[in-house]
Amino acid sequence: MKRAFPIFAVLTTLLLVYALNQALSIVHIPGVAPTERTMGDVQRIFYYHVPSAWTTFLLFSVNLVASVVYLIRRNPVADAVAVVTGEVGVVFCTVVLVTGPIWARPVWGIWWTWDVRLTSTLVLWLIYVSYLVLRRFSDSAQTPVLAAALAVFGALDVPLVYFSIWFFRTQHPQPVIGGGGSIDPRMLHVLLINWLAFSCFAFLICWSRYRLERLRREVEEAQALESLLGPEGVPAPAAGSKMPLPRGQQ
Amino acid sequence: MNSLWSIALATLAKDIRLEWRSKDALNSMLFFSLLVVVIFSFSFDPLAEESRHIVGGLIWVAFLFAAVVALNQTWARELRNQVLDAYRVSPAPANALFLAKALGNFIFVSALEALMTPLFVIFYNLRVLGPAWQLLPIVILGTWALVVNGTFFAAMSLRTRSREIMLPLLLFPISIPAVLGMVNATTSILTGEASAHFWLVLLLTYDVVFTTACLGFFGLVLHAE
Numbered sequence: 001m002k003r004a005f006p007i008f009a010v011l012t013t014l015l016l017v018y019a020l021n022q023a024l025s026i027v028h029i030p031g032v033a034p035t036e037r038t039m040g041d042v043q044r045i046f047y048y049h050v051p052s053a054w055t056t057f058l059l060f061s062v063n064l065v066a067s068v069v070y071l072i073r074r075n076p077v078a079d080a081v082a083v084v085t086g087e088v089g090v091v092f093c094t095v096v097l098v099t100g101p102i103w104a105r106p107v108w109g110i111w112w113t114w115d116v117r118l119t120s121t122l123v124l125w126l127i128y129v130s131y132l133v134l135r136r137f138s139d140s141a142q143t144p145v146l147a148a149a150l151a152v153f154g155a156l157d158v159p160l161v162y163f164s165i166w167f168f169r170t171q172h173p174q175p176v177i178g179g180g181g182s183i184d185p186r187m188l189h190v191l192l193i194n195w196l197a198f199s200c201f202a203f204l205i206c207w208s209r210y211r212l213e214r215l216r217r218e219v220e221e222a223q224a225l226e227s228l229l230g231p232e233g234v235p236a237p238a239a240g241s242k243m244p245l246p247r248g249q250q
Numbered sequence: 251m252n253s254l255w256s257i258a259l260a261t262l263a264k265d266i267r268l269e270w271r272s273k274d275a276l277n278s279m280l281f282f283s284l285l286v287v288v289i290f291s292f293s294f295d296p297l298a299e300e301s302r303h304i305v306g307g308l309i310w311v312a313f314l315f316a317a318v319v320a321l322n323q324t325w326a327r328e329l330r331n332q333v334l335d336a337y338r339v340s341p342a343p344a345n346a347l348f349l350a351k352a353l354g355n356f357i358f359v360s361a362l363e364a365l366m367t368p369l370f371v372i373f374y375n376l377r378v379l380g381p382a383w384q385l386l387p388i389v390i391l392g393t394w395a396l397v398v399n400g401t402f403f404a405a406m407s408l409r410t411r412s413r414e415i416m417l418p419l420l421l422f423p424i425s426i427p428a429v430l431g432m433v434n435a436t437t438s439i440l441t442g443e444a445s446a447h448f449w450l451v452l453l454l455t456y457d458v459v460f461t462t463a464c465l466g467f468f469g470l471v472l473h474a475e
Binding site: 071123126127129130133134137138139140142143145146149150152153154156157160161163164165167 | 399406407409410411412416419420422423424426427430431448452455456459460463467470471474
């Protein structure tokens, strides 16, 4: 298990390099994405924008599931997963919100529009930033419950945001997969490879962050125990009353 | 069910009596929203025709900011003398406390709106072109949308450092669809150009969803120890 992490890290890096080459066609090997006819090279940002968006939604979904599991079971592992996916999700969502306008400016002629997908993603980002702020500002034992409740509230909010903005016209291109749009099979291939690479990358960061979170909790527990028991494991006088009494004396 | 409402009404009566004697929340909200109205009218100085299009946004932003002032004081009062801890150990249902606080805030914010709306009408020379009676359900649903989540998140931010700042940070992102609904419904009635029907349904859905969620989660937040 200890070796799995570095092996996975190396594999992910190789996959990311390969996907980068396929998307930007730096070295011409079979399967690189062709240049789009009307938009030109600007279109290549699509290979980062869309996989980041899919990864964001995946991470936020995992966050919601972990939050609900935590509320039901009070399982600390679920809470650690929620912390990790919330943080990494905000990072990927930021990538989506930054790459979108970079593409929109030359293609639509505007940086931003209050379109349904753009606005919902922005609101989702705002909700999860407030989630992280709540986590940061409350450092007591109740934080996991409060944060999990907020995650559920955010999930309830997203469909309402979507419908409220859907009522206005929408400008974002229709989804190319499963929607009305069409896409060159070579582009689709590169897109899926990039998505795989991004998912592995997200998983790698989550994994690393999860290990950090577990270490942090172990340190916290050890410190709490030490303040209770004293440095040598001997009960400190003040904490003596908290020790369980032998059965006969209760 | 009976005890839930009797406890809720007793707590509500206590809060109203306290507010009636001190008038802390109402006075600070009133003065705050008066400042917002004056500053907005300096910054925009619109013609009567333009103001119809923007005043829906201004009025609700002013109420939203003012409501935060009242919401922040909701639970602070119960922290003195460990009143909230007494609630926690008492057998009274947690939702009775939540309903009392939410209804209390609803009454305070509604009173603020009733006092401030005439000022908006005067400062911006408003004349409603659409069906004016529809403003009433918009105000009721919109105010409830603000206070129900506001009361919940105020209870949530009690446990955080710098809780006064925490409340708007939690409340505003979640309230975006509700604010959009209130502003667009008000604007479409003021201008008379569109029907407010969709926005009313949206506000009603928002209220039902989040009232249920708040009642479902409040016990968890109150007893989170």
